Amino acid sequence: MSVSTVATWVVVIGGLLLLCKPVGIYLYRVFTFQPTLLDRPMKPLENVIFRVLHVTRESNMSAVEYGVAFVLTNMVWGIMAYTLLRIQGILPFNPEHFGNLNARLSFNTAASFVTNTNWQAYSGENTMSYFSQFAVLQFLQFVTPASGAAAGLAFVRGLSGRKLGNFFVDLTLVLTRVLLPLAVIFGLGFVALGVPDTLAPYLHVHTLAGQTQVVPRGPIAGWEAIEHLGQNGGGFTNANSANPLENPSALTNILQSIAMGLVPVAFFYMFGLFTGKKRLAWTLIAVAGTLFFVMLAMIYFPEAAGNPIINALGLSGHANMVGKEVRFGMGGTSIFETSTMAFTTGSVASAHDSFLPIPSMAFFLGMFLNMVFGGKGVGLLNMLMFVILTIFLMGLMVGRTPEFLGKKIEAKEVSLTAVAFLLHPLLILVGSALAVATPAGIAGVFNPGPHGLSEILYGFTSAAANNGSAMAGLGASLPFYEIALGIVVILGRYASIMAMLLVGESLLRKKAVPQTSGTMRTDTPLFWGILLGSIVILNALTFFPIMALGPLAEHYLLMAHHLFT
Amino acid sequence: MLLILKRAVIVTALLWIILALGFTFVMVGLGQLFFPYQANGSVVTLHGRPIAARHVGQYFGHSLRYFWGRPSDTVSVSTGKPEPYNAFSSAPSNYGPTNAILLKDIQRRIALYLHTTPRLTVGQIPISLVESSGSGLDPDITVQSALIQVPRVAKYTGLSPARLRQLVLSQVQPPDLGLFGPPRINVVLLNVALYHVLHPHA
Numbered sequence: 001m002s003v004s005t006v007a008t009w010v011v012v013i014g015g016l017l018l019l020c021k022p023v024g025i026y027l028y029r030v031f032t033f034q035p036t037l038l039d040r041p042m043k044p045l046e047n048v049i050f051r052v053l054h055v056t057r058e059s060n061m062s063a064v065e066y067g068v069a070f071v072l073t074n075m076v077w078g079i080m081a082y083t084l085l086r087i088q089g090i091l092p093f094n095p096e097h098f099g100n101l102n103a104r105l106s107f108n109t110a111a112s113f114v115t116n117t118n119w120q121a122y123s124g125e126n127t128m129s130y131f132s133q134f135a136v137l138q139f140l141q142f143v144t145p146a147s148g149a150a151a152g153l154a155f156v157r158g159l160s161g162r163k164l165g166n167f168f169v170d171l172t173l174v175l176t177r178v179l180l181p182l183a184v185i186f187g188l189g190f191v192a193l194g195v196p197d198t199l200a201p202y203l204h205v206h207t208l209a210g211q212t213q214v215v216p217r218g219p220i221a222g223w224e225a226i227e228h229l230g231q232n233g234g235g236f237t238n239a240n241s242a243n244p245l246e247n248p249s250a251l252t253n254i255l256q257s258i259a260m261g262l263v264p265v266a267f268f269y270m271f272g273l274f275t276g277k278k279r280l281a282w283t284l285i286a287v288a289g290t291l292f293f294v295m296l297a298m299i300y301f302p303e304a305a306g307n308p309i310i311n312a313l314g315l316s317g318h319a320n321m322v323g324k325e326v327r328f329g330m331g332g333t334s335i336f337e338t339s340t341m342a343f344t345t346g347s348v349a350s351a352h353d354s355f356l357p358i359p360s361m362a363f364f365l366g367m368f369l370n371m372v373f374g375g376k377g378v379g380l381l382n383m384l385m386f387v388i389l390t391i392f393l394m395g396l397m398v399g400r401t402p403e404f405l406g407k408k409i410e411a412k413e414v415s416l417t418a419v420a421f422l423l424h425p426l427l428i429l430v431g432s433a434l435a436v437a438t439p440a441g442i443a444g445v446f447n448p449g450p451h452g453l454s455e456i457l458y459g460f461t462s463a464a465a466n467n468g469s470a471m472a473g474l475g476a477s478l479p480f481y482e483i484a485l486g487i488v489v490i491l492g493r494y495a496s497i498m499a500m501l502l503v504g505e506s507l508l509r510k511k512a513v514p515q516t517s518g519t520m521r522t523d524t525p526l527f528w529g530i531l532l533g534s535i536v537i538l539n540a541l542t543f544f545p546i547m548a549l550g551p552l553a554e555h556y557l558l559m560a561h562h563l564f565t
Numbered sequence: 566m567l568l569i570l571k572r573a574v575i576v577t578a579l580l581w582i583i584l585a586l587g588f589t590f591v592m593v594g595l596g597q598l599f600f601p602y603q604a605n606g607s608v609v610t611l612h613g614r615p616i617a618a619r620h621v622g623q624y625f626g627h628s629l630r631y632f633w634g635r636p637s638d639t640v641s642v643s644t645g646k647p648e649p650y651n652a653f654s655s656a657p658s659n660y661g662p663t664n665a666i667l668l669k670d671i672q673r674r675i676a677l678y679l680h681t682t683p684r685l686t687v688g689q690i691p692i693s694l695v696e697s698s699g700s701g702l703d704p705d706i707t708v709q710s711a712l713i714q715v716p717r718v719a720k721y722t723g724l725s726p727a728r729l730r731q732l733v734l735s736q737v738q739p740p741d742l743g744l745f746g747p748p749r750i751n752v753v754l755l756n757v758a759l760y761h762v763l764h765p766h767a
Contacts, residue, residue: 007744049579053572068566073573080577126642126653139585143577168576175580180588187592188599194620197596197604202653205608205615207623208756209631214653215618217606222592239655242699244620245606250746306692307662310671314687316709321693322667323657326635326705329746350699351657354667451661473659554663563665 001304004250005331009296011254012335016261020285023262024269030177031153031170031270033057042176049172059166063505066154067498069167070147074114074494077140081110084136094129095201101127108482113140115493116148116375118227118234118346118468119485121476125216125237130199134219137234138226142183145230145376146174151497152267152377155384158504159405160274161512178263179229186259187225193255194248197221220246228259231375233346233468241336241349242325253332253349260343264373267380275405279523284383287531291365291372292342298362299355300334307356309561323351341366344375346468353447353455353471357555360454360471361547367465368539370424375466381500387522388417388503390534394520403519406512413503420499424464425542427488431460432546440480446473449564450557454550459485464492609757617753622704624650625756629681629721632706632714632733632759634752635694636674639701655700671695682717689713705749708737722763732758 029036050056061069084091085106089099101109105121112119118141124133150170157164191197196217203215220236224246227234234240241247241256265285272281306318324333328349336349341363352363366372371382388404392414395402402409435441435456444459445452455471462469463485470476476485521527596604607619617623625631626649637649638658648654660667674695679685694710711733719726736755740746 002747004740004745004747008746011745045583049576052579053575055572065569069569069573072566072570073576076570076573076577123642123654123656125655134589135581135585138589139581142584142588143580168572171576172580175584180584183588184592188595191592191596191600191604194603194607196606197593198606199593200605203606203608203615203618205617208611208616208753208760209623209625209628211624213617213621213623213650215606215621216652219589219593221596221604222589226588237655237700239657239700239702242657243655244622244700244702244704245618245652245655248620250741254745309662309668310692310696313671313675315675315690315692315695316688317692319692320662321696321698322660322662323697323699324693325699325703326693326707326749327703327746329740332746348699351659353659353661354657356662446659447661447664449661449663451663454661471659472657473661554661558663562663563668564663565665 002329002331004329008250008254008329008331009335012257012339015258016265019262020265020269023266024273027178027266027270028273030173036177038177038181046172046176050169053168055166055168057169059169060163061166063154063158063164063501066151066164066167067501070151070497071494073167073171074144074147077143078110078114081113081136081140082106085109085132088129088132091129091131093131093135093199096129098127098129104479104482105477108486111486111489112468113137113234114144115466115489116144116230116232117463117466117489117493118232119463119470119476119489120234120238120468121482123238124235130218133223133236138223141223141226141230141232141234142175142179143171145232146171146179148375148497149174149263149267149377151501152380155381155500155504156271156274158508159384160276161508164505164508179226182229182262183222183225186229186255187222189255190221190224190252193252195221195224195252196245216245224256225259227347228256228345229263231260231264231343231345233340235347241347242351244325244327247349250328250332253328253336256347257336257339260339260345261373263376264343264379267376268373268383271380277405277523283523283528284387286528287535288371288373288383290532291369292338295342295362295366295372296334296338298365299337299359300330302356302358303334304330308559309563312561320354320356323354325350338362340469341467342372344370344379344465344467346462348469351472352458352469353473357551357558360551363469364458364461364543364547364551367461367467368424368543369535370465378466378497381497385417385420385500386535386538387531388413389421389538390531391520391522393534394530400518403513404522406515407507407510408513412506416499416503416506420496421538423496424492427464427492428457428460429546431464431484431488432457435460435480435484438480440478444475444478444481446475447564450550450553451564454554457546457550460488463488466493609753611757611760616757619751619754620704621652622650622702623753625752629717631756632711632718632752634706635703636670636697637701638697650702652702655702657699657701658697670697678713682714683720684716685713704751704753706752708733708748708750711750711755718759722759724762728762732762
């Protein structure tokens with residue numbers, strides 16, 4: 001392991017650990033309406049918004065109202081995005097004169113960006129006008145993670161025995177106090193480090209070799225900032241953060257990795273402040289952190305060791321550089337890919353289709369679990385879902401009604417949690433099965449052998465997990481995938497959030513029971529082990545068979561130097 | 566329900582003004598004001614003409630006189646045919662590790678280097694020089710990747726290998742802040758430097 005790799009990891013992981021407490025405290029103060037640094041510049045703006053909406057910071061909603069506001073607002077964004085993409089050709093800021101998008105691609109793109117997935121069945125640099133990029137897609141990259149964070153906030157409030165709050169207030173504050181200020185800071189950093197930010201048309205250069213090269217430009221730096229801060233992951237261009245226009249150096253790569261994790265990790269700490277259980281928050285951070293390290297190791301070591309078939313050729317060096325960029329180094333590439341899969345961002349700094357099978361399994365792990373910190377708010381929801389399931393399982397073992405944060409976990413909560421948990425594998429496995437069983441689905445496969453199955457599975461997993469990255473060989477622009485994945489992203493997003501909001505409210509209504517010596521402690525190393533164990537077992541039971549047919553089969557064939565044509 | 570819908574529409578309109586228009590224009594403005602070179606794409610010029618964007622790689626493979634970058638699997642948007650370093654359609658090859666085409670492509674590229682470069686052995690060729698990049702636009706190669714091309718470039722330009730080695734080493738970019746990422750060489754800038762050596766009075 002080189003000095004550069006160690007330094008890169010220390011900066012990213014150390015940075016996230018150091019920042020999680022101060023950012024968590026800041027988030028807690030903002031969402032309990034205490035004074036913070038940004039009151040002076042932001043309060044007047046927020047007051048205008050609240051006055052027009054006829055809401056106040058003290059307004060509250062029921063879980064159903066909150067959920068309805070969340071879904072309806074998302075729907076408005078979806079309709080708006082769909083419409084604007086359909087008429088892109090007549091809108092301004094279109095220096096390259098790109099035409100309207102067709103109905104299927106507009107639906108797929110709108111669904112994917114509204115759900116914070118950012119699956120892309122198009123290449124940005126030769127499809128989207130500047131207007132579509134910044135006024136449609138980048139707008140959604142701001143507001144959709146903010147709405148997810150709001151849902152997470154409501155749940156946390158419910159758990160901590162407070163009223164759920166008002167969706168519109170939370171949405172606005174996530175934007176004005178968190179995402180917008182951070183996006184300005186990171187965006188300026190990216191421009192300084194070489195990411196273009198302009199409304200001027202594409203650059204036509206006449207190369208030394210006597211050719212003409214068209215170099216896309218655009219308002220890219222601001223896009224990169226919110227793409228990563230919001231765990232969105234949709235690239236300005238097709239190659240996403242592998243493209244030197246989006247991610248020109250090892251430093252921008254580090255900044256993007258940090259931007260992805262900054263708020264999700266702090267959200268965990270904020271949860272500790274809300275519930276008054278900081279040790280519980282650290283336990284949950286330790287669980288997610290452990291899984292993060294497992295993923296990092298699963299990605300780095302096989303890739304650094306390389307592809308045995310290629311290494312047999314006797315070239316100098318052995319790392320797998322297919323689909324990777326030189327400037328990041330293997331350390332930078334692996335921390336970026338770990339972050340993007342852990343925080344469910346879905347941007348890529350290298351081609352996921354060309355990774356070896358064991359690293360692919362790490363990608364799948366991140367998306368199956370969806371709570372290795374996860375997207376802000378939503379990742380915490382998923383983590384607490386596993387906490388409730390684990391407490392329930394433990395309760396069954398000792399024959400005692402389980403409790404969490406002083407509330408009894410009973411049939412209603414467990415049923416709703418089970419629905420939220422089971423929905424994810426249902427969408428992934430049924431979707432993939434459908435694709436494998438139909439000619440329309442098989443037609444999208446790019447690579448032969450078990451890798452082809454992984455491509456299909458990756459597509460549906462990415463959609464259900466609202467991740468948005470792809471094994472990009474898959475023919476995502478085929479009608480089958482545009483429609484099927486468009487539906488999966490919507491179900492994957494709203495159904496589980498809605499179920500968890502109802503759990504939150506149900507717990508809020510319950511009377512608190514005093515903690516006794518029989519209460520299972522959730523803030524100990526023992527619970528860290530139990531929670532980690534149940535997460536691994538529950539998911540292994542669900543997904544091991546399909547892993548055996550895809551990446552595991554490919555791994556053993558690769559070790560045997562087996563090629564597919 | 567209707568009230569919530571009304572609020573949803575209003576909040577969307579207000580946020581759109583702030584985030585879609587406000588944020589974008591402020592960022593473009595600040596970028597143009599403080600970092601105009603980077604914000605406009607880090608343009609490299611020769612005799613006043615734009616010849617490259619500093620961070621975007623270019624294809625030199627059809628000339629034996631220039632240093633070559635990493636393989637690029639980008640294609641033309643209109644024809645779908647290979648068009649290396651097509652920045653208008655960035656893309657990787659997407660070949661999986663057990664795909665026979667991946668191996669065949671790599672063997673073909675190795676053969677090309679062995680064929681064009683005097684006294685080169687397989688063991689000297691860095692793996693990254695024959696495996697295609699993630700964007701198809703990787704501007705960089707490793708230092709060794711440039712050095713093994715020196716005999717070929719010397720043969721076809723008439724420059725001495727010693728002069729070319731010196732030129733290559735003068736173009737080495739250290740890791741960012743001396744710490745992050747590998748030392749590397751920007752192929753476009755290296756070839757611009759080579760151009761200046763070949764055309765001292767131009």
